[in-house]
Amino acid sequence: MPYLEARGLEKSFRGSDGPVRVLGGVDLSLEEGEFVAIVGYSGSGKTTLVSLLGGLAPPDVGTMVLDGAPITGPGPERGIVFQQYSLLPWMSVYDNVALAVDAVNPRLSRLERRRLTEEFIALVNLTPAQWKRPRELSGGMRQRVAVARGLAMQPKLLLMDEPFSALDALTRATLQDELLRIWGARRCTVVLITNDVDEAIILADRIYPLTPGPGAVLGPVIEVALPRPRVRQHLSLSPGYQKARHAVVEFLRSCRRARA
Amino acid sequence: MPPRPLARLLLPLLGLLAVLCLWTLISQTVATDLPSPLKTWQESRRYVLEPFFKDGEMNQGIGRLAYYSLVRVAKGYLLALLIGTPLGFVLGLSRGFHGALDPIIQFLRPISPLAWLPLGLVVFQKSEPAAIFTIAVCAMWPTVINTAVGVRSISQDYLNVGRVLRLSRLKMLVKIIVPASLPYVFTGYRLSLGIAWLVIVAAEMLTGTPGVGGFLWQEYNSLVYSHIILSVLTIGAIGFVLDRLMGLVEARMKTS
Numbered sequence: 001m002p003y004l005e006a007r008g009l010e011k012s013f014r015g016s017d018g019p020v021r022v023l024g025g026v027d028l029s030l031e032e033g034e035f036v037a038i039v040g041y042s043g044s045g046k047t048t049l050v051s052l053l054g055g056l057a058p059p060d061v062g063t064m065v066l067d068g069a070p071i072t073g074p075g076p077e078r079g080i081v082f083q084q085y086s087l088l089p090w091m092s093v094y095d096n097v098a099l100a101v102d103a104v105n106p107r108l109s110r111l112e113r114r115r116l117t118e119e120f121i122a123l124v125n126l127t128p129a130q131w132k133r134p135r136e137l138s139g140g141m142r143q144r145v146a147v148a149r150g151l152a153m154q155p156k157l158l159l160m161d162e163p164f165s166a167l168d169a170l171t172r173a174t175l176q177d178e179l180l181r182i183w184g185a186r187r188c189t190v191v192l193i194t195n196d197v198d199e200a201i202i203l204a205d206r207i208y209p210l211t212p213g214p215g216a217v218l219g220p221v222i223e224v225a226l227p228r229p230r231v232r233q234h235l236s237l238s239p240g241y242q243k244a245r246h247a248v249v250e251f252l253r254s255c256r257r258a259r260a
Numbered sequence: 261m262p263p264r265p266l267a268r269l270l271l272p273l274l275g276l277l278a279v280l281c282l283w284t285l286i287s288q289t290v291a292t293d294l295p296s297p298l299k300t301w302q303e304s305r306r307y308v309l310e311p312f313f314k315d316g317e318m319n320q321g322i323g324r325l326a327y328y329s330l331v332r333v334a335k336g337y338l339l340a341l342l343i344g345t346p347l348g349f350v351l352g353l354s355r356g357f358h359g360a361l362d363p364i365i366q367f368l369r370p371i372s373p374l375a376w377l378p379l380g381l382v383v384f385q386k387s388e389p390a391a392i393f394t395i396a397v398c399a400m401w402p403t404v405i406n407t408a409v410g411v412r413s414i415s416q417d418y419l420n421v422g423r424v425l426r427l428s429r430l431k432m433l434v435k436i437i438v439p440a441s442l443p444y445v446f447t448g449y450r451l452s453l454g455i456a457w458l459v460i461v462a463a464e465m466l467t468g469t470p471g472v473g474g475f476l477w478q479e480y481n482s483l484v485y486s487h488i489i490l491s492v493l494t495i496g497a498i499g500f501v502l503d504r505l506m507g508l509v510e511a512r513m514k515t516s
Contacts, residue, residue, distance in 0.1 A: 073423075090439040
Protein backbone atom coordinates (compact mmCIF):
# COMPACT_ATOMS: atom_id res chain seq x y z
CA MET A 1 0.00 0.00 0.00
CA PRO A 2 1.37 3.45 -0.88
CA TYR A 3 2.42 5.90 1.85
CA LEU A 4 -0.26 8.39 0.89
CA GLU A 5 -3.29 7.20 -0.98
CA ALA A 6 -6.21 9.41 -1.97
CA ARG A 7 -9.08 7.87 -3.90
CA GLY A 8 -11.93 9.51 -5.73
CA LEU A 9 -11.78 12.89 -3.96
CA GLU A 10 -14.74 15.04 -4.90
CA LYS A 11 -15.60 18.47 -3.54
CA SER A 12 -18.26 20.98 -4.45
CA PHE A 13 -18.88 24.46 -3.14
CA ARG A 14 -22.06 26.45 -3.14
CA GLY A 15 -21.85 29.07 -5.87
CA SER A 16 -24.16 31.93 -6.74
CA ASP A 17 -26.04 29.70 -9.19
CA GLY A 18 -26.04 26.19 -7.76
CA PRO A 19 -23.18 24.06 -6.51
CA VAL A 20 -19.83 24.25 -8.28
CA ARG A 21 -18.05 20.93 -8.58
CA VAL A 22 -14.41 21.87 -8.02
CA LEU A 23 -12.80 18.45 -7.76
CA GLY A 24 -14.32 15.58 -9.70
CA GLY A 25 -12.64 12.45 -8.43
CA VAL A 26 -8.95 12.98 -7.71
CA ASP A 27 -6.75 9.90 -7.24
CA LEU A 28 -3.25 10.36 -5.89
CA SER A 29 -0.69 7.97 -4.47
CA LEU A 30 2.76 8.69 -3.12
CA GLU A 31 5.64 6.67 -1.74
CA GLU A 32 7.50 7.75 1.36
CA GLY A 33 10.22 10.31 0.67
CA GLU A 34 8.85 11.29 -2.73
CA PHE A 35 8.58 14.85 -3.97
CA VAL A 36 5.48 15.19 -6.11
CA ALA A 37 4.24 18.34 -7.82
CA ILE A 38 0.69 19.05 -8.89
CA VAL A 39 0.55 21.61 -11.67
CA GLY A 40 -2.54 23.39 -12.86
CA TYR A 41 -4.00 26.67 -14.01
CA SER A 42 -5.11 29.21 -11.43
CA GLY A 43 -8.61 28.45 -10.21
CA SER A 44 -8.51 24.80 -11.15
CA GLY A 45 -8.97 23.62 -7.56
CA LYS A 46 -5.40 23.27 -6.38
CA THR A 47 -5.95 24.99 -3.06
CA THR A 48 -9.10 22.92 -2.51
CA LEU A 49 -7.02 19.78 -2.95
CA VAL A 50 -4.54 21.04 -0.35
CA SER A 51 -7.27 21.75 2.17
CA LEU A 52 -8.67 18.24 1.66
CA LEU A 53 -5.27 16.59 2.11
CA GLY A 54 -4.54 18.90 5.03
CA GLY A 55 -7.85 17.92 6.62
CA LEU A 56 -9.02 21.54 6.81
CA ALA A 57 -12.13 20.62 4.83
CA PRO A 58 -13.73 17.19 4.39
CA PRO A 59 -14.22 15.77 0.89
CA ASP A 60 -17.81 15.17 -0.27
CA VAL A 61 -16.77 11.76 -1.56
CA GLY A 62 -13.52 9.84 -1.37
CA THR A 63 -10.97 8.51 1.08
CA MET A 64 -7.47 9.53 2.10
CA VAL A 65 -5.00 7.37 3.98
CA LEU A 66 -1.56 8.49 5.16
CA ASP A 67 0.84 5.88 6.53
CA GLY A 68 -2.02 3.51 7.26
CA ALA A 69 -4.21 6.05 9.10
CA PRO A 70 -7.26 7.67 7.50
CA ILE A 71 -7.20 11.47 7.22
CA THR A 72 -10.19 12.91 9.03
CA GLY A 73 -9.06 16.32 10.22
CA PRO A 74 -6.11 18.71 10.35
CA GLY A 75 -2.95 17.68 12.16
CA PRO A 76 0.74 18.47 12.31
CA GLU A 77 1.69 15.16 10.65
CA ARG A 78 0.50 16.90 7.49
CA GLY A 79 2.34 20.22 7.69
CA ILE A 80 1.07 22.96 5.41
CA VAL A 81 3.04 25.83 3.92
CA PHE A 82 0.27 28.26 3.04
CA GLN A 83 0.14 30.38 -0.07
CA GLN A 84 -0.32 33.63 1.88
CA TYR A 85 2.39 32.66 4.42
CA SER A 86 -0.17 32.87 7.26
CA LEU A 87 2.48 33.91 9.74
CA LEU A 88 1.10 35.26 12.97
CA PRO A 89 1.97 38.97 12.76
CA TRP A 90 2.09 39.51 16.53
CA MET A 91 4.86 36.95 16.96
CA SER A 92 8.54 37.10 16.10
CA VAL A 93 10.05 34.70 13.59
CA TYR A 94 11.28 32.64 16.51
CA ASP A 95 7.87 32.45 18.16
CA ASN A 96 6.15 31.54 14.91
CA VAL A 97 8.46 28.56 14.48
CA ALA A 98 8.45 27.74 18.19
CA LEU A 99 4.66 27.51 18.11
CA ALA A 100 4.99 24.54 15.77
CA VAL A 101 7.94 22.99 17.60
CA ASP A 102 6.17 23.23 20.96
CA ALA A 103 2.93 21.85 19.54
CA VAL A 104 4.49 18.68 18.14
CA ASN A 105 7.09 18.07 20.86
CA PRO A 106 5.22 18.58 24.12
CA ARG A 107 7.40 16.02 25.88
CA LEU A 108 10.76 17.56 25.08
CA SER A 109 12.42 19.81 27.63
CA ARG A 110 12.34 23.56 27.18
CA LEU A 111 16.00 23.53 26.23
CA GLU A 112 15.60 20.85 23.59
CA ARG A 113 12.64 22.64 22.08
CA ARG A 114 14.68 25.81 21.89
CA ARG A 115 17.48 23.97 20.18
CA LEU A 116 15.04 22.52 17.64
CA THR A 117 13.47 25.91 16.97
CA GLU A 118 16.86 27.47 16.39
CA GLU A 119 17.82 24.59 14.14
CA PHE A 120 14.81 25.10 11.86
CA ILE A 121 15.39 28.83 11.71
CA ALA A 122 19.03 28.23 10.82
CA LEU A 123 17.96 25.75 8.15
CA VAL A 124 16.26 28.56 6.22
CA ASN A 125 19.09 31.01 6.99
CA LEU A 126 17.03 33.34 9.12
CA THR A 127 19.00 33.26 12.38
CA PRO A 128 19.95 36.95 12.13
CA ALA A 129 16.27 37.89 11.73
CA GLN A 130 14.81 35.56 14.34
CA TRP A 131 13.56 38.31 16.65
CA LYS A 132 11.92 40.33 13.90
CA ARG A 133 8.19 40.46 13.30
CA PRO A 134 6.85 39.25 9.94
CA ARG A 135 6.00 42.78 8.82
CA GLU A 136 9.67 43.72 9.07
CA LEU A 137 10.63 40.98 6.61
CA SER A 138 10.61 40.85 2.82
CA GLY A 139 8.23 38.50 1.04
CA GLY A 140 10.99 35.98 0.46
CA MET A 141 12.00 35.99 4.11
CA ARG A 142 8.40 35.57 5.22
CA GLN A 143 8.02 32.57 2.97
CA ARG A 144 11.20 31.13 4.47
CA VAL A 145 9.65 31.43 7.90
CA ALA A 146 6.57 29.64 6.61
CA VAL A 147 8.76 26.84 5.21
CA ALA A 148 10.64 26.62 8.52
CA ARG A 149 7.35 26.39 10.39
CA GLY A 150 6.10 23.69 8.02
CA LEU A 151 9.29 21.67 8.50
CA ALA A 152 9.21 22.29 12.25
CA MET A 153 5.99 20.29 12.42
CA GLN A 154 8.23 17.36 11.44
CA PRO A 155 5.41 16.18 9.22
CA LYS A 156 5.02 12.83 7.52
CA LEU A 157 3.75 14.80 4.56
CA LEU A 158 4.57 18.42 3.78
CA LEU A 159 1.90 20.19 1.72
CA MET A 160 3.04 23.32 -0.08
CA ASP A 161 0.31 25.44 -1.63
CA GLU A 162 1.85 27.66 -4.32
CA PRO A 163 4.49 28.64 -1.78
CA PHE A 164 6.46 30.98 -4.01
CA SER A 165 3.75 32.41 -6.23
CA ALA A 166 3.67 35.77 -4.47
CA LEU A 167 7.41 36.34 -4.91
CA ASP A 168 9.34 38.03 -7.70
CA ALA A 169 11.11 35.74 -10.17
CA LEU A 170 14.62 36.18 -8.73
CA THR A 171 13.57 35.56 -5.14
CA ARG A 172 11.49 32.62 -6.28
CA ALA A 173 14.51 31.01 -7.95
CA THR A 174 16.60 31.50 -4.81
CA LEU A 175 13.95 29.92 -2.62
CA GLN A 176 13.51 27.00 -5.01
CA ASP A 177 17.24 26.36 -4.81
CA GLU A 178 17.06 26.52 -1.03
CA LEU A 179 14.17 24.12 -0.96
CA LEU A 180 16.19 21.74 -3.11
CA ARG A 181 19.07 21.98 -0.68
CA ILE A 182 16.86 21.49 2.38
CA TRP A 183 15.00 18.61 0.82
CA GLY A 184 18.32 17.02 -0.12
CA ALA A 185 19.45 17.28 3.49
CA ARG A 186 16.30 15.92 5.12
CA ARG A 187 14.12 13.94 2.77
CA CYS A 188 10.49 14.26 3.64
CA THR A 189 7.45 13.44 1.57
CA VAL A 190 6.28 16.57 -0.22
CA VAL A 191 3.25 17.50 -2.27
CA LEU A 192 3.93 20.80 -3.99
CA ILE A 193 1.03 22.60 -5.61
CA THR A 194 2.07 25.13 -8.21
CA ASN A 195 1.10 26.91 -11.41
CA ASP A 196 4.73 27.17 -12.47
CA VAL A 197 5.80 24.28 -14.72
CA ASP A 198 9.51 25.04 -14.38
CA GLU A 199 9.27 25.11 -10.60
CA ALA A 200 7.62 21.70 -10.68
CA ILE A 201 10.31 20.20 -12.93
CA ILE A 202 13.22 21.60 -10.94
CA LEU A 203 11.87 20.37 -7.63
CA ALA A 204 9.79 17.25 -8.13
CA ASP A 205 10.34 13.58 -8.88
CA ARG A 206 6.97 13.27 -10.52
CA ILE A 207 4.41 15.73 -11.81
CA TYR A 208 0.66 15.34 -11.95
CA PRO A 209 -1.15 17.86 -14.11
CA LEU A 210 -4.51 18.97 -12.70
CA THR A 211 -7.09 19.44 -15.43
CA PRO A 212 -8.82 22.83 -15.46
CA GLY A 213 -11.99 22.78 -13.34
CA PRO A 214 -14.84 22.47 -12.77
CA GLY A 215 -14.66 18.80 -11.95
CA ALA A 216 -10.86 18.79 -11.98
CA VAL A 217 -9.01 15.45 -12.01
CA LEU A 218 -5.33 14.55 -12.14
CA GLY A 219 -3.92 13.74 -15.58
CA PRO A 220 -1.37 11.02 -16.33
CA VAL A 221 1.81 11.20 -14.27
CA ILE A 222 4.91 12.69 -15.84
CA GLU A 223 8.22 11.38 -14.53
CA VAL A 224 11.02 13.94 -14.23
CA ALA A 225 14.09 12.02 -15.33
CA LEU A 226 16.67 14.38 -13.88
CA PRO A 227 19.41 13.18 -11.53
CA ARG A 228 19.81 14.69 -8.09
CA PRO A 229 21.37 16.77 -6.72
CA ARG A 230 20.04 19.18 -9.30
CA VAL A 231 21.75 22.40 -10.22
CA ARG A 232 19.56 24.96 -11.93
CA GLN A 233 22.14 26.19 -14.45
CA HIS A 234 22.63 22.77 -16.02
CA LEU A 235 19.00 21.83 -16.06
CA SER A 236 16.98 23.86 -18.49
CA LEU A 237 18.91 22.77 -21.58
CA SER A 238 18.95 19.09 -20.76
CA PRO A 239 16.71 16.77 -22.83
CA GLY A 240 15.00 15.36 -19.73
CA TYR A 241 13.92 18.85 -18.70
CA GLN A 242 12.62 19.73 -22.14
CA LYS A 243 10.76 16.45 -22.41
CA ALA A 244 9.01 16.87 -19.06
CA ARG A 245 8.16 20.50 -19.79
CA HIS A 246 6.70 19.61 -23.17
CA ALA A 247 4.61 16.80 -21.69
CA VAL A 248 3.09 18.98 -18.93
CA VAL A 249 2.38 21.97 -21.13
CA GLU A 250 0.93 19.87 -23.94
CA PHE A 251 -1.39 18.01 -21.61
CA LEU A 252 -2.73 21.18 -19.96
CA ARG A 253 -3.17 22.86 -23.35
CA SER A 254 -5.04 19.90 -24.76
CA CYS A 255 -7.41 19.98 -21.79
CA ARG A 256 -8.11 23.61 -22.49
CA ARG A 257 -8.63 23.02 -26.19
CA ALA A 258 -11.02 20.15 -25.50
CA ARG A 259 -13.07 22.46 -23.30
CA ALA A 260 -13.17 25.37 -25.73
CA MET B 261 -3.96 68.87 0.93
CA PRO B 262 -2.65 69.02 4.52
CA PRO B 263 -2.73 72.55 5.92
CA ARG B 264 0.59 74.31 6.46
CA PRO B 265 1.90 74.50 10.06
CA LEU B 266 1.01 78.18 10.39
CA ALA B 267 -2.54 77.53 9.25
CA ARG B 268 -2.77 74.53 11.54
CA LEU B 269 -2.07 76.76 14.50
CA LEU B 270 -3.90 79.81 13.27
CA LEU B 271 -7.17 78.26 12.13
CA PRO B 272 -8.16 76.71 15.50
CA LEU B 273 -7.29 80.01 17.21
CA LEU B 274 -9.53 81.85 14.76
CA GLY B 275 -12.30 79.36 15.46
CA LEU B 276 -11.85 79.83 19.20
CA LEU B 277 -11.98 83.61 18.82
CA ALA B 278 -15.18 83.35 16.80
CA VAL B 279 -16.80 81.17 19.48
CA LEU B 280 -15.77 83.59 22.23
CA CYS B 281 -17.25 86.48 20.26
CA LEU B 282 -20.50 84.60 19.72
CA TRP B 283 -20.60 83.65 23.41
CA THR B 284 -20.07 87.32 24.43
CA LEU B 285 -22.70 88.45 21.99
CA ILE B 286 -25.28 85.98 23.29
CA SER B 287 -24.52 86.84 26.91
CA GLN B 288 -25.03 90.55 26.15
CA THR B 289 -28.22 90.20 24.12
CA VAL B 290 -30.45 87.10 24.20
CA ALA B 291 -29.50 85.44 27.48
CA THR B 292 -28.41 88.04 29.94
CA ASP B 293 -28.15 85.47 32.73
CA LEU B 294 -25.37 83.74 30.84
CA PRO B 295 -22.01 84.98 32.15
CA SER B 296 -19.71 86.43 29.52
CA PRO B 297 -16.29 84.83 28.95
CA LEU B 298 -14.64 87.56 30.99
CA LYS B 299 -17.04 87.20 33.92
CA THR B 300 -16.65 83.41 33.80
CA TRP B 301 -12.92 83.77 34.11
CA GLN B 302 -13.10 86.31 36.93
CA GLU B 303 -15.41 84.14 39.00
CA SER B 304 -13.54 80.91 38.27
CA ARG B 305 -9.90 81.92 38.45
CA ARG B 306 -9.38 80.69 42.00
CA TYR B 307 -10.72 77.25 41.02
CA VAL B 308 -8.34 77.08 38.09
CA LEU B 309 -5.26 78.77 39.55
CA GLU B 310 -5.43 76.90 42.87
CA PRO B 311 -6.91 73.68 41.51
CA PHE B 312 -6.48 71.70 44.73
CA PHE B 313 -7.89 73.97 47.46
CA LYS B 314 -10.64 72.61 49.65
CA ASP B 315 -13.00 74.90 51.58
CA GLY B 316 -15.83 72.43 52.03
CA GLU B 317 -17.34 69.26 50.62
CA MET B 318 -18.68 71.02 47.52
CA ASN B 319 -16.37 74.01 47.34
CA GLN B 320 -13.08 72.67 46.06
CA GLY B 321 -10.57 73.49 43.32
CA ILE B 322 -11.46 72.13 39.90
CA GLY B 323 -8.42 69.85 39.90
CA ARG B 324 -9.56 68.17 43.08
CA LEU B 325 -13.11 67.79 41.77
CA ALA B 326 -11.83 66.37 38.50
CA TYR B 327 -9.71 63.92 40.47
CA TYR B 328 -12.79 62.62 42.35
CA SER B 329 -14.62 62.20 39.06
CA LEU B 330 -11.67 60.48 37.40
CA VAL B 331 -11.31 57.99 40.25
CA ARG B 332 -15.01 57.22 40.06
CA VAL B 333 -14.84 56.81 36.28
CA ALA B 334 -11.76 54.62 36.59
CA LYS B 335 -13.59 52.26 38.94
CA GLY B 336 -16.67 52.01 36.73
CA TYR B 337 -14.59 51.77 33.57
CA LEU B 338 -12.41 48.98 34.93
CA LEU B 339 -15.51 47.11 36.04
CA ALA B 340 -16.91 47.55 32.51
CA LEU B 341 -13.74 46.14 30.95
CA LEU B 342 -13.56 43.30 33.46
CA ILE B 343 -17.09 42.21 32.60
CA GLY B 344 -17.22 43.35 28.99
CA THR B 345 -14.03 41.79 27.64
CA PRO B 346 -14.72 38.16 28.59
CA LEU B 347 -18.38 38.60 27.65
CA GLY B 348 -17.28 39.86 24.23
CA PHE B 349 -14.95 36.90 23.74
CA VAL B 350 -17.67 34.43 24.71
CA LEU B 351 -20.14 36.09 22.33
CA GLY B 352 -17.58 36.07 19.53
CA LEU B 353 -16.60 32.44 20.06
CA SER B 354 -19.96 30.80 20.62
CA ARG B 355 -22.81 30.99 18.17
CA GLY B 356 -25.14 29.75 20.89
CA PHE B 357 -24.22 32.50 23.36
CA HIS B 358 -24.45 35.05 20.61
CA GLY B 359 -27.92 33.90 19.66
CA ALA B 360 -29.05 33.93 23.28
CA LEU B 361 -27.51 37.21 24.42
CA ASP B 362 -27.27 39.46 21.40
CA PRO B 363 -30.96 40.49 21.43
CA ILE B 364 -30.69 41.34 25.13
CA ILE B 365 -27.56 43.39 24.54
CA GLN B 366 -29.14 45.29 21.68
CA PHE B 367 -32.06 45.97 24.01
CA LEU B 368 -29.96 47.12 26.98
CA ARG B 369 -27.46 49.14 24.99
CA PRO B 370 -29.56 52.23 24.22
CA ILE B 371 -30.81 52.66 27.79
CA SER B 372 -29.76 56.04 29.18
CA PRO B 373 -27.58 56.32 32.30
CA LEU B 374 -30.36 58.43 33.78
CA ALA B 375 -32.55 55.34 33.71
CA TRP B 376 -29.98 53.00 35.24
CA LEU B 377 -29.01 55.23 38.13
CA PRO B 378 -32.22 55.04 40.19
CA LEU B 379 -32.15 51.28 39.75
CA GLY B 380 -28.58 51.24 41.04
CA LEU B 381 -29.64 53.28 44.04
CA VAL B 382 -32.45 50.83 44.77
CA VAL B 383 -30.10 47.87 44.55
CA PHE B 384 -27.03 49.27 46.32
CA GLN B 385 -28.70 51.76 48.69
CA LYS B 386 -25.64 54.03 48.45
CA SER B 387 -24.78 56.65 45.87
CA GLU B 388 -21.14 55.70 45.29
CA PRO B 389 -21.68 52.05 44.22
CA ALA B 390 -24.79 53.12 42.32
CA ALA B 391 -22.72 55.61 40.31
CA ILE B 392 -20.03 53.02 39.58
CA PHE B 393 -22.67 50.48 38.58
CA THR B 394 -24.22 52.99 36.20
CA ILE B 395 -20.89 53.84 34.59
CA ALA B 396 -20.05 50.17 34.16
CA VAL B 397 -23.41 49.14 32.77
CA CYS B 398 -23.44 51.97 30.22
CA ALA B 399 -19.78 51.86 29.24
CA MET B 400 -19.32 48.16 28.69
CA TRP B 401 -21.33 47.72 25.47
CA PRO B 402 -18.77 49.06 22.99
CA THR B 403 -16.19 46.74 24.56
CA VAL B 404 -18.55 43.76 24.38
CA ILE B 405 -19.60 44.41 20.80
CA ASN B 406 -16.17 45.29 19.41
CA THR B 407 -14.53 42.32 21.08
CA ALA B 408 -17.17 39.98 19.68
CA VAL B 409 -16.78 41.46 16.19
CA GLY B 410 -12.99 41.24 16.52
CA VAL B 411 -13.13 37.57 17.41
CA ARG B 412 -15.53 36.79 14.59
CA SER B 413 -13.43 38.59 12.00
CA ILE B 414 -10.18 36.76 12.75
CA SER B 415 -8.68 35.60 9.46
CA GLN B 416 -9.37 31.94 8.72
CA ASP B 417 -5.67 31.67 7.80
CA TYR B 418 -4.63 32.25 11.42
CA LEU B 419 -7.20 29.80 12.72
CA ASN B 420 -6.04 27.20 10.18
CA VAL B 421 -2.51 27.47 11.56
CA GLY B 422 -3.88 26.61 14.99
CA ARG B 423 -5.98 23.78 13.57
CA VAL B 424 -3.06 22.22 11.72
CA LEU B 425 -0.97 22.37 14.90
CA ARG B 426 -3.92 20.93 16.85
CA LEU B 427 -3.54 23.56 19.54
CA SER B 428 -5.59 23.04 22.67
CA ARG B 429 -8.56 25.38 23.19
CA LEU B 430 -6.59 27.34 25.77
CA LYS B 431 -3.51 27.69 23.54
CA MET B 432 -5.69 28.67 20.61
CA LEU B 433 -7.21 31.41 22.75
CA VAL B 434 -3.95 32.69 24.20
CA LYS B 435 -1.74 32.38 21.12
CA ILE B 436 -4.14 33.20 18.31
CA ILE B 437 -7.63 34.43 19.17
CA VAL B 438 -6.75 37.04 21.80
CA PRO B 439 -3.80 38.62 19.99
CA ALA B 440 -5.63 38.59 16.66
CA SER B 441 -8.62 40.45 18.08
CA LEU B 442 -6.70 42.98 20.22
CA PRO B 443 -6.99 45.86 17.74
CA TYR B 444 -10.79 45.56 17.85
CA VAL B 445 -10.78 45.12 21.61
CA PHE B 446 -8.87 48.36 22.07
CA THR B 447 -11.21 50.24 19.76
CA GLY B 448 -13.93 49.04 22.12
CA TYR B 449 -11.92 50.23 25.12
CA ARG B 450 -11.56 53.70 23.65
CA LEU B 451 -15.27 54.02 22.89
CA SER B 452 -16.13 52.66 26.34
CA LEU B 453 -13.94 55.25 28.02
CA GLY B 454 -15.73 58.00 26.11
CA ILE B 455 -19.08 56.74 27.35
CA ALA B 456 -17.83 56.27 30.92
CA TRP B 457 -16.85 59.91 30.97
CA LEU B 458 -20.22 60.96 29.56
CA VAL B 459 -22.02 59.01 32.24
CA ILE B 460 -20.06 60.44 35.20
CA VAL B 461 -21.73 63.82 34.93
CA ALA B 462 -25.22 62.37 34.96
CA ALA B 463 -24.33 60.03 37.81
CA GLU B 464 -22.86 62.79 39.96
CA MET B 465 -25.69 65.18 39.22
CA LEU B 466 -28.31 62.73 40.38
CA THR B 467 -26.42 61.48 43.42
CA GLY B 468 -24.96 64.84 44.45
CA THR B 469 -21.54 63.37 45.13
CA PRO B 470 -18.48 65.62 44.97
CA GLY B 471 -16.91 65.71 41.53
CA VAL B 472 -17.14 67.85 38.43
CA GLY B 473 -20.71 66.79 37.69
CA GLY B 474 -21.87 67.19 41.27
CA PHE B 475 -20.23 70.61 41.44
CA LEU B 476 -21.97 71.63 38.23
CA TRP B 477 -25.40 70.76 39.58
CA GLN B 478 -24.75 72.38 42.95
CA GLU B 479 -23.60 75.63 41.36
CA TYR B 480 -26.70 75.60 39.17
CA ASN B 481 -28.80 75.37 42.32
CA SER B 482 -26.77 78.15 43.97
CA LEU B 483 -27.13 80.31 40.85
CA VAL B 484 -23.38 80.59 40.21
CA TYR B 485 -23.71 80.16 36.49
CA SER B 486 -20.10 80.89 35.64
CA HIS B 487 -19.10 77.75 37.51
CA ILE B 488 -21.42 75.71 35.29
CA ILE B 489 -19.41 76.89 32.34
CA LEU B 490 -16.18 76.15 34.19
CA SER B 491 -17.43 72.59 34.81
CA VAL B 492 -18.54 72.12 31.24
CA LEU B 493 -15.16 73.25 29.91
CA THR B 494 -13.34 70.98 32.37
CA ILE B 495 -15.47 68.00 31.36
CA GLY B 496 -14.75 68.69 27.69
CA ALA B 497 -11.01 69.10 28.23
CA ILE B 498 -10.67 65.90 30.25
CA GLY B 499 -12.80 63.93 27.79
CA PHE B 500 -10.63 65.17 24.94
CA VAL B 501 -7.40 64.20 26.69
CA LEU B 502 -8.73 60.75 27.65
CA ASP B 503 -9.82 60.07 24.08
CA ARG B 504 -6.44 61.11 22.70
CA LEU B 505 -4.57 58.93 25.19
CA MET B 506 -6.68 55.88 24.37
CA GLY B 507 -6.27 56.72 20.69
CA LEU B 508 -2.51 56.43 21.12
CA VAL B 509 -2.84 53.05 22.83
CA GLU B 510 -5.22 51.88 20.14
CA ALA B 511 -2.88 52.97 17.34
CA ARG B 512 -0.06 51.03 18.97
CA MET B 513 -2.18 47.89 18.93
CA LYS B 514 -3.01 48.33 15.26
CA THR B 515 0.56 48.47 14.01
CA SER B 516 1.75 45.31 15.69
